[in-house]
Amino acid sequence: MAVLLSTKASTMEDWRDALLEVDPSLEIRLFPEAGDPAEIEAAVCWTAHDMAELRRYPNLKLLVSMGAGVDHLLRPPGPPPGVPVARLVDERLTQGMTEWVLLNVLRFHRQDPEYRAQQSARIWNELPAPDTARRRIGILGLGALGGDAARALLALGFPVMGWSRRPKSLPGVESFHGDDGLAAMLARSDILVCLLPLTPETRGLLDASRLALLPAGAYLLNSARGGHMVAADVLAALESGRLAGAALDVFEPEPLPPEHPFWTHPKVVLTPHAASITIPRSAAPQVVENIHRARAGLTPLNLVDPAAGY
Ligand code: NAP
Numbered sequence: 001m002a003v004l005l006s007t008k009a010s011t012m013e014d015w016r017d018a019l020l021e022v023d024p025s026l027e028i029r030l031f032p033e034a035g036d037p038a039e040i041e042a043a044v045c046w047t048a049h050d051m052a053e054l055r056r057y058p059n060l061k062l063l064v065s066m067g068a069g070v071d072h073l074l075r076p077p078g079p080p081p082g083v084p085v086a087r088l089v090d091e092r093l094t095q096g097m098t099e100w101v102l103l104n105v106l107r108f109h110r111q112d113p114e115y116r117a118q119q120s121a122r123i124w125n126e127l128p129a130p131d132t133a134r135r136r137i138g139i140l141g142l143g144a145l146g147g148d149a150a151r152a153l154l155a156l157g158f159p160v161m162g163w164s165r166r167p168k169s170l171p172g173v174e175s176f177h178g179d180d181g182l183a184a185m186l187a188r189s190d191i192l193v194c195l196l197p198l199t200p201e202t203r204g205l206l207d208a209s210r211l212a213l214l215p216a217g218a219y220l221l222n223s224a225r226g227g228h229m230v231a232a233d234v235l236a237a238l239e240s241g242r243l244a245g246a247a248l249d250v251f252e253p254e255p256l257p258p259e260h261p262f263w264t265h266p267k268v269v270l271t272p273h274a275a276s277i278t279i280p281r282s283a284a285p286q287v288v289e290n291i292h293r294a295r296a297g298l299t300p301l302n303l304v305d306p307a308a309g310y
């Protein structure tokens with residue numbers, strides 16, 4: 001029985017080597033060289049793989065995302081019926097995201113865009129001191145990534161709030177849920193960080209009506225999925241000054257078309273879906289464990305709930 005890997009060509013071999021390092025007995029096939037479809041028992045896929053194609057493998061027992069997100073696996077037609085889907089919860093993936101969040105929170109909090117502009121113009125001018133204890137941060141999503149970012153921001157002294165689907169209690173974090181909770185948190189978020197999964201409920205959440213609830217001059221960080229934002233509404237909020245700046249890592253579609261205004265917007269800091277990239281060697285042990293579990297008929301680690309969408 002074999003494991004099918006499907007990702008971009010540049011990382012395919014890293015994934016194969018990382019899995020074989022953990023279990024040298026694995027038979028690994030690199031898509032599209034799947035061999036006999038009846039031999040594929042697990043598929044480990046990133047965003048480009050067509051879920052309809054997976055229906056070719058009659059003995060598939062497990063589908064694994066190469067990242068934390070699974071929207072690419074759950075979108076229609078979805079995984080083959082009855083095949084469990086697992087995602088990654090990985091310390092280094094989490095650390096990478098927390099680094100990206102800290103980088104961009106501190107960029108805006110410490111007035112880096114303003115100081116860079118002053119440097120270009122050789123202006124020696126001290127701006128008002130940033131007050132960490134008064135810069136309120138709202139995090140959409142308090143899961144593996146949002147929870148870790150919250151802890152790191154708290155450790156720096158920021159007041160941190162978080163919004164989740166179900167009521168949640170994280171030490172030091174003021175927590176919100178539901179529509180009223182969202183409105184209450186947005187109204188106090190000087191910096192809003194989106195770390196939600198993309199689901200039917202969260203698609204388009206960052207639209208004009210939600211952005212209008214933010215304090216004037218707030219900052220937006222989105223490193224979740226492009227589908228969380230209505231791009232035209234984010235641009236309008238940047239133009240009106242509702243948003244003073246945005247750090248954006250994710251877009252719809254990706255790659256972001258060269259003519260898109262985000263590329264050149266003076267208030268936008270852009271990264272190409274690189275906030276936190278899975279390191280195959282770090283993720284491999286849990287993927288191999290899940291392959292073993294699937295063979296033994298056990299529930300995989302980090303099982304996704306298709307009904308919830310994450
Ligand atoms: P997670 O552990 O599943 O956490 C998701 C959080 O979102 C949970 O707190 C959940 O609430 C909350 N949530 C889900 N649906 C909601 C809703 N309808 N309303 C309110 N809250 C909702 O996910 P994660 O591992 O932190 O990852 C989050 C996302 O980050 C991924 O899905 C992926 O899209 C993105 N990501 C991006 C990159 C990048 O490089 N840009 C890298 C990795 C991940 P509950 O706590 O109540 O369940």
Ligand code: GLV
Binds near residue numbers: 066068
């Ligand atoms: C990256 O976007 C991930 O979902 O891990």
